Amino acid sequence: MLEQARTPLPWHEPLWAALAAQQQFAHAYLFCGPAGAGKRRFAAAFAGWLMCDQPGPQGPCQQCRSCLLRQAGSHPDLLLIEPEEEGKAIRVDAIRQLVGFINQTAQQGGRKVVVLHPAEAMNQNAANALLKSLEEPTAETYLLLISDQPSRLLPTIRSRCRVQPLGLPGLQRAQDWLGAELPDVDDSQRTLLLQMAMGAPLRALDLHQQGAVAQREKVVDGVKALLKGQISAPRLAEQWNSIALDLLLDWFAAWTLELLKLNQGAQETASSADMDKVLGYLASRIQASELLDWQDWLLQHRRQFDNKANLNRQLFLEKLLARWKMLAERR
Known part of the structure; x- marks a missing residue:
């Protein structure tokens, strides 16, 4: 199930505002940047915004039929492609499912969105199968690829996507955000968590949960x-x-x-x-x-x-x- 995010993280708000203000959108986006920077949350919010019947500048309305279906994890026009098991490859069968999905008519009469994460997990056959969908886009269908390591993707895949780098916040903003998320953890531990996470706040939060x-x-x-x-x-x-x-x-x-x-x-x-x-x-x-x-x-x-x-x-x-x-x- 895709993460239920209405808005991106605070340090990505300028990019969000620029993206939401556009009148036309690319058929494929590649959201890339360090692990733990918030790419999945950004992509989830953008997917919801694209599918929302009444999107606002801050994000999807969360109240229309499309939003309610998405929140329930049952929207027929939203497809999440990811490995069957964490750390495993995305295989060609999953991309064939993607191809079949984008060739169908939208069941809710609006847009269709595919979220693929992590994109670098595709094996060679899967990556080659995806290329045709990128070369022959379908109207009102959007592919959102998420990658920690975009250099591992085929250059032909990267070139057919609009690349949107999503970086890390500054140290103070990262500390403030983590402090709000972990109010019962002392400053020294939060500092160590951020240090271990190379400054990535969501990674720091995950490390805390791992002990x-x-x-x-x-x-x-x-x-x-x-x-x-x-x-x-x-x-x-x-x-x-x-x-x-x-x-x-x-x-x-x-x-x-x-x-x-x-x-x-x-x-x-x-x-x-x-x-x-x-x-x-x-x-x-x-x-x-x-x-x-x-x-x-x-x-x-x-x-x-x-x-x-x-x-x-x-x-x-x-x-x-x-x-x-x-x-x-x-x-």
Whole structure:
């Protein structure tokens, strides 16, 4: 079911106002930007606005028959295409369903809208099948593609869409928004959540719901114990079984970037308060060439993970931790 959003997030209101003021619309839009920026909410609001019988400048009316059907998740002229399971590919059968949908007459006599998310999850056959629909648009039918990684889409798909970047808010606005959403969470935890989320407020909110702060504390304690020789890499990898691999990769990638900045004098202290002493210690001992080799290895495996490669989690983490410890043992 598509998210029920009447309006976009506050930091996207200028783009919304410009879009809602237009008299004509592209047949296909690509809403792209960082994960957690609010693209799905924007697309959901825009889908509702396009289908609403009495849309206003702020969004759909939420009261007409079309809006009520959409809110109930039963509007026959709105189609959501997404993977059958999170993290899986969007297959060609789903795009064939899309093609059949757009070739039908609108059952409510208005517009038809397709929301496809995440667009980069389409496999090659699905992407090729979508191209024909983009090349031969149907009147009063709109395709809304959402993507965290638009570079992974076929150039021919990107070129046939109106690309609408949706960025992140500034730090203060992000903190204010998260504070309103999590009034019972203290400032230091909200700051850490935003830091882990690379400034993306919705991602920060999701991390809070996952219990990421407690998981982060467990990982930081484990890293310190590893460097002190108090635990082995295989044992620590086992202890991290319940922690999502994408979180671990994100944290090690962020720490590596901080190490590079500290090593090159681009910043004096680490911005990760829970790892400042560890990173400062490592940065004083490592050669830049060794850091870059480590970063290349880490990013290569991150790409494999993003591309749904079947990594052996235990073996991968053991190797990651062994290589990380070797950085501290360099002279």
